[in-house]
Amino acid sequence: MTAPTVIMGLEQAPTTHPKLLAWVREVAELTTPDSIVWCDGSEAEWTRLTSELVAGGSLVPLDAEKRPNSFWARTDPSDVARVEERTYICSVDEDDAGPTNNWMAPAEMKRLMTELYRGSMAGRTLYVVPFCMGPIEAENPMFGVEITDSAYVVISMRIMTRMGSHVLEAMGDDADFVPALHSVGAPLRAGEADVAWPCSPTKYISHFPEERLIWSFGSGYGGNSLLGKKCYSLRIGSVMGRDEGWLAEHMLILRLTSPQGRVYHVTGAFPSACGKTNLAMLEPTIPGWKVETLGDDIAWMRFGSDGRLYAVNPEFGLFGVAPGTDWRTNPNAMRTLAKGNSLFTNVARTDDGDVWWEGMGEPPAHLTDWKGNDWTPDSDELSSHANSRFCTPIKQCPILSDAYDDPRGVPIDAILFGGRRKTTIPLVTEARDWVHGVYMGATLSSETTAAAVGQVGVVRRDPMAMLPFIGYNAGDYFRHWIEMGKGAGDGAGQSALLPKIFYVNWFRRDADGGFLWPGYGENSRVLKWVIERLEGTAAAVDTPIGYVPTPESLDLDGLEITPEQVRAVLAVDNDEWRAEIPQVTEWFEKFGDKLPGVLWAELDALKARLGVE
Numbered sequence: 001m002t003a004p005t006v007i008m009g010l011e012q013a014p015t016t017h018p019k020l021l022a023w024v025r026e027v028a029e030l031t032t033p034d035s036i037v038w039c040d041g042s043e044a045e046w047t048r049l050t051s052e053l054v055a056g057g058s059l060v061p062l063d064a065e066k067r068p069n070s071f072w073a074r075t076d077p078s079d080v081a082r083v084e085e086r087t088y089i090c091s092v093d094e095d096d097a098g099p100t101n102n103w104m105a106p107a108e109m110k111r112l113m114t115e116l117y118r119g120s121m122a123g124r125t126l127y128v129v130p131f132c133m134g135p136i137e138a139e140n141p142m143f144g145v146e147i148t149d150s151a152y153v154v155i156s157m158r159i160m161t162r163m164g165s166h167v168l169e170a171m172g173d174d175a176d177f178v179p180a181l182h183s184v185g186a187p188l189r190a191g192e193a194d195v196a197w198p199c200s201p202t203k204y205i206s207h208f209p210e211e212r213l214i215w216s217f218g219s220g221y222g223g224n225s226l227l228g229k230k231c232y233s234l235r236i237g238s239v240m241g242r243d244e245g246w247l248a249e250h251m252l253i254l255r256l257t258s259p260q261g262r263v264y265h266v267t268g269a270f271p272s273a274c275g276k277t278n279l280a281m282l283e284p285t286i287p288g289w290k291v292e293t294l295g296d297d298i299a300w301m302r303f304g305s306d307g308r309l310y311a312v313n314p315e316f317g318l319f320g321v322a323p324g325t326d327w328r329t330n331p332n333a334m335r336t337l338a339k340g341n342s343l344f345t346n347v348a349r350t351d352d353g354d355v356w357w358e359g360m361g362e363p364p365a366h367l368t369d370w371k372g373n374d375w376t377p378d379s380d381e382l383s384s385h386a387n388s389r390f391c392t393p394i395k396q397c398p399i400l401s402d403a404y405d406d407p408r409g410v411p412i413d414a415i416l417f418g419g420r421r422k423t424t425i426p427l428v429t430e431a432r433d434w435v436h437g438v439y440m441g442a443t444l445s446s447e448t449t450a451a452a453v454g455q456v457g458v459v460r461r462d463p464m465a466m467l468p469f470i471g472y473n474a475g476d477y478f479r480h481w482i483e484m485g486k487g488a489g490d491g492a493g494q495s496a497l498l499p500k501i502f503y504v505n506w507f508r509r510d511a512d513g514g515f516l517w518p519g520y521g522e523n524s525r526v527l528k529w530v531i532e533r534l535e536g537t538a539a540a541v542d543t544p545i546g547y548v549p550t551p552e553s554l555d556l557d558g559l560e561i562t563p564e565q566v567r568a569v570l571a572v573d574n575d576e577w578r579a580e581i582p583q584v585t586e587w588f589e590k591f592g593d594k595l596p597g598v599l600w601a602e603l604d605a606l607k608a609r610l611g612v613e
């Protein structure tokens with residue numbers, strides 16, 4: 001095992017990058033760690049850090065046969081999800097944060113957080129984590145460096161990003177990078193024992209969009225602490241995309257091959273805990289169709305020289321919702337996890353060193369639950385937190401597409417927007433054109449989930465599934481989407497090159513509260529209809545809200561579903577849609593002048609089709 005590079009000064013730093021060295025020095029002087037470790041991303045480093053975390057009680061190793069090189073972590077019960085109320089976009093101009101973000105002036109936030117960071121790493125190690133979002137071979141590799149005082153964050157970043165010495169080397173002395181500072185905010189006095197999950201009751205997740213800078217304090221939970229993910233790839237990424245003409249989106253990416261061997265690529269934006277990972281790894285139930293995974297959470301999309309929109313997954317791992325994941329629902333996730341090398345956070349542990357969570361078949365007679373307590377099937381509480389997560393290398397996914405590492409990405413044929421709605425929204429609706437599709441995305445609604453702290457099950461607008469992740473004024477973001485629709489190719493015949501947009505809802509319920517649609521692998525039937533619409537072969541009903549399948553146009557062969565259920569899951573109830581109009585109007589009014597006029601025009605056209613004044 002190699003010894004860690006412990007340095008008191010910075011003389012032994014494995015880089016001569018002046019900006020990086022200066023930043024590490026400045027942070028070290030402010031946060032006063034005991035030591036600085038430059039992470040190299042090696043196997044030896046993983047082994048050393050996981051061993052230290054096991055020794056300190058932060059991780060429990062799982063059974064080496066069942067879950068090789070895998071670990072169980074439990075967070076502090078107060079630190080289990082993203083904290084949207086504590087997340088800030090500190091743009092210079094308040095108007096650039098817009099009505100959907102918390103805002104504080106950058107200088108004020110820096111003053112406030114500087115005091116929080118002062119001495120915050122005392123008694124701890126400062127880790128420097130060089131990483132790259134997307135392939136390092138890209139024309140413009142998207143570098144970042146995270147400074148963190150959490151070894152859990154380091155090992156998670158090693159799974160979730162391309163990370164380590166090779167990144168630092170590729171950065172040379174002058175590459176641009178996004179500095180991302182993270183502290184759990186729990187300094188240790190001399191001799192004070194650490195806790196298993198250090199964190200602070202005071203939390204700030206701050207973004208300085210003009211500087212492309214991230215400061216996170218107080219939380220160890222992934223969405224708040226793995227700063228390459230939501231903070232860089234979505235919030236800062238969306239600002240870069242606005243300025244440079246591309247899109248950073250909360251989307252899965254998959255490749256679909258038809259029985260005739262035709263290849264298509266689909267992205268899907270569904271809010272947190274609404275089915276991206278599951279769709280991305282789907283095992284089709286209809287014969288002859290094949291799905292390959294490219295990404296399960298984030299897509300960066302830009303136009304290629306051929307005028308088509310190409311998508312890249314900037315991530316290197318999967319940070320997926322555990323509950324509900326099972327051999328019946330998502331066998332490819334189970335196969336990915338079976339290869340080991342994974343972290344499980346806030347799930348339950350079995351007595352024989354495996355993991356268990358709600359939805360994974362019959363519960364064992366006894367478990368240790370996510371709070372560390374004894375649990376039996378009679379228990380009133382869930383064994384696993386509803387937002388418990390697995391963190392696992394995407395390279396272990398057995399159906400990973402061979403295009404995954406291609407810096408050019410894959411050309412997108414269809415974009416799905418989707419939400420979790422008990423009523424109103426049909427299984428699938430095709431937009432009339434790009435602007436109508438942007439309207440669908442801009443008005444997307446979904447019931448809140450456990451992925452963020454707060455009440456669960458409340459319907460809210462979640463535009464493009466990006467409500468917590470748009471790093472600027474959402475009105476400007478809608479305009480950017482509209483403009484992107486004009487940007488395909490050289491202008492001639494461009495709309496033919498644009499992806500077609502669809503709106504899906506796997507979560508519609510019957511009167512008894514049961515799901516009307518079986519979901520998971522059966523969603524391949526919806527993907528088939530989408531492809532047949534692209535090919536011009538599937539029938540649809542022209543409804544006020546868009547094109548909805550005729551019951552006969554959906555392949556329901558071999559599916560146990562009654563004609564009434566099919567009718568109900570596809571139904572467009574004009575009364576329900578009329579009831580949405582005041583909510584959409586109120587939503588649009590939030591954006592004042594920033595809302596593109598064409599979206600108001602879409603709403604007016606919808607009202608006219610529904611016969612609303």
Ligand SMILES: Nc1nc2c(ncn2[C@@H]2O[C@H](COP(=O)(O)OP(=O)(O)OP(=O)(O)O)[C@@H](O)[C@H]2O)c(=O)[nH]1
Pocket residue numbers: 270271272273274275276277278279296297319320321322323324325329451506507515518519520523
């Ligand atoms: N009923 C039903 N549930 C689903 C379906 N797809 C996913 N789920 C459940 O929804 C929850 C979240 O699914 P994920 O695929 O992990 O969600 P995600 O969109 O990747 O979420 P984030 O990682 O939070 O962005 C899990 O409990 C799944 O089992 C479906 O088609 N039908």
Ligand SMILES: O=C([O-])CC(=O)C(=O)O
Pocket residue numbers: 081082222223224229230271272273297319451452
């Ligand atoms: O960021 C996280 O914690 C996980 C995630 O994908 C989401 O919440 O959308």
Ligand SMILES: [Mn+2]
Pocket residue numbers: 250271272273297
């Ligand atoms: Mn997500």
